[in-house]
Amino acid sequence: MSSHDQDPLQDHPEDHARSTVAGNGASTGSTRRISLPIVDEALAATEAASGAVREERKYWRSIAEKEGSPKLAAAAMREFPPGAAQLPDVSRRSFMKLFGGGAAAAGLAACHPSDEQAIPFVRRPEEVTPGNALHFATAYGIEGYALGLLVESHEGRPTKIEGNPDHHDSLGATSRYEQALLQGLYDNDRAKQLKHKDEPLSWRTFLGQMATLSARHAADVAPSCAS
Amino acid sequence: MLWARTPYGRAMETAVEQPLEFDHRHHTRDEGIDCRYCHNTVDKAPFASIPPTQLCLNCHSQIWNKSPLLEPVRKSFIDNKPLVWNRVYKVPEFVYFNHSIHVSKGVGCVTCHGRVDQMAAVEKQTPLTMGWCLECHRHPEKNLRPLSEVTNMTWHAEGDADETGHVLAEKNDVHTRTSCTTCHR
Numbered sequence: 001m002s003s004h005d006q007d008p009l010q011d012h013p014e015d016h017a018r019s020t021v022a023g024n025g026a027s028t029g030s031t032r033r034i035s036l037p038i039v040d041e042a043l044a045a046t047e048a049a050s051g052a053v054r055e056e057r058k059y060w061r062s063i064a065e066k067e068g069s070p071k072l073a074a075a076a077m078r079e080f081p082p083g084a085a086q087l088p089d090v091s092r093r094s095f096m097k098l099f100g101g102g103a104a105a106a107g108l109a110a111c112h113p114s115d116e117q118a119i120p121f122v123r124r125p126e127e128v129t130p131g132n133a134l135h136f137a138t139a140y141g142i143e144g145y146a147l148g149l150l151v152e153s154h155e156g157r158p159t160k161i162e163g164n165p166d167h168h169d170s171l172g173a174t175s176r177y178e179q180a181l182l183q184g185l186y187d188n189d190r191a192k193q194l195k196h197k198d199e200p201l202s203w204r205t206f207l208g209q210m211a212t213l214s215a216r217h218a219a220d221v222a223p224s225c226a227s
Numbered sequence: 228m229l230w231a232r233t234p235y236g237r238a239m240e241t242a243v244e245q246p247l248e249f250d251h252r253h254h255t256r257d258e259g260i261d262c263r264y265c266h267n268t269v270d271k272a273p274f275a276s277i278p279p280t281q282l283c284l285n286c287h288s289q290i291w292n293k294s295p296l297l298e299p300v301r302k303s304f305i306d307n308k309p310l311v312w313n314r315v316y317k318v319p320e321f322v323y324f325n326h327s328i329h330v331s332k333g334v335g336c337v338t339c340h341g342r343v344d345q346m347a348a349v350e351k352q353t354p355l356t357m358g359w360c361l362e363c364h365r366h367p368e369k370n371l372r373p374l375s376e377v378t379n380m381t382w383h384a385e386g387d388a389d390e391t392g393h394v395l396a397e398k399n400d401v402h403t404r405t406s407c408t409t410c411h412r
Contacts, residue, residue, distance in 0.1 A: 116314040120277035122307050131273035 130155060137164055140178055145169070149178055158185060237356070242348035243315045247299050255344040255380070262336050262343075262378040269336075273325040277312055280304045315349050316340070323412045332401050333371040334363075337380050344380045364404045368392030371401060 060066040090098070120130075127134060134153045139146040148167025152160040161181050163170035184190065194201040230236045254260050262269070265282060269275035280303045287297055303310045316339075318324045330336075336343070341352030353359060363370050371392050376382040384391040395401070 116317055118277045118312040118314045119309045120312070121279040121281075122303055122309050123281045124279040129268050129272045130276055131268065132271070 128155070133159070137166075139167075140181060142177060147174065147178060149174065158182060234354070237351075237354045239351045239354060242346070242350045243313050245313055245348060246311060248296055251343045251346055251349060269326045270330045271327050273327065275326045280310060315351055316355065318355060322410050324410070330377055331374070331399075332367070333374055333377065333395055333399050334367075335370075335372050335377050335379065335382065337382075338363075338370050342380055360410065361405065364409070367401050367403060368396040371395040371399070374399070 062072070064072040121128075124130075136151045136153060138149050138151055140149055141147075146169075148164035148170045150162050150164045151158050152162070159182070161174065161178055163172045163174045163178070165172035194203060194206050196206075234240050254265075255262070265278040266275040267278070267282075280300060283297075283300050284304055287294075287300060291297055292301075299310060302308075329339075339353050341350075343349060368389075369392055372379070372382055372384070373395065
């Protein structure tokens with residue numbers, strides 16, 4: 001244990017927190033931790049055994065901050081970007097000129113033919129009508145219980161998850177977990193390919209393995225089904 | 228700002244260049260193919276659908292199947308790479324538009340798209356401004372036709388046009404639609 005713990009009267013935020021938890025409702029109202037030699041010795045022994053040095057817990061607000069990005073540190077030096085507090089060096093009259101010109105130009109931009117492209121399918125899947133959503137029935141399991149779901153999909157992209165009215169557990173309803181499944185689907189950190197024990201796996205291999213597995217299970221249950 | 232109110236300012240009557248020399252005149256007038264053979268989702272979806280390459284080859288695997296003009300189509304099909312067309316009509320993102328409801332209430336293709344059967348390259352024929360939309364949404368009976376004539380480019384009401392319009396509006400359950408949320412959802 002570090003030295004400050006030896007002094008029972010030293011106020012330290014860490015001790016403060018600990019005493020509030022440990023000394024739950026202490027009638028004295030004191031927030032100072034009383035040093036108990038037996039506890040200190042036990043703690044010191046544990047720490048010495050693990051070799052760990054107690055660190056103050058650090059919180060971070062972004063991945064960049066956690067990784068200690070130098071770019072972020074440089075940007076964080078100043079609260080506002082450079083020049084934010086300075087008035088642009090233009091007179092009111094020329095500001096109005098620039099502003100008016102900008103507004104007029106923005107108006108004219110709408111007058112060009114759309115430069116958007118229209119890209120049709122090469123072979124349109126039979127069930128797809130561009131612009132109309134498809135709904136797929138599926139299920140999602142939490143703690144061993146599956147809930148029937150309907151997933152709305154626009155041109156192959158799932159956009160909304162609702163309960164399947166024909167499923168006896170759902171009856172058209174979902175909980176917040178099912179509603180949030182799309183967040184997982186479009187998560188940047190989601191696995192981009194199949195892996196088995198950290199080894200990349202092809203879809204074909206995966207299907208092969210699954211077929212073997214399912215054949216084995218089918219063989220397992222066959223007698224009971226037949227009876 | 229007056230210029231913005233002219234047809235040119237609204238990008239109308241300007242033929243849009245396409246990657247392929249597709250001629251609507253030939254397909255509709257000479258061959259008499261109905262609009263809905265290619266734009267076949269127009270009566271059931273928000274989009275009229277640009278036909279998939281496969282649909283072109285329904286015919287062109289048999290006729291003109293050696294034509295150099297059709298080389299990009301064959302290439303698209305063999306390489307499984309879509310043909311990229313340039314869009315002519317586009318309503319802004321903040322406008323909800325659905326082709327199917329207009330077609331199934333009896334608004335003809337020609338009403339908004341003009342005489343596509345006379346266009347070598349398709350051009351925008353109507354301004355697609357909110358005022359223009361509302362003109363019809365206030366008095367839809369002026370632009371109604373029997374459902375069988377929706378793709379007809381030359382249909383005109385026989386006799387009293389106003390009377391025909393009102394009868395059709397009654398028959399097809401057509402009403403004025405001027406609530407903001409009809410289009411801005």
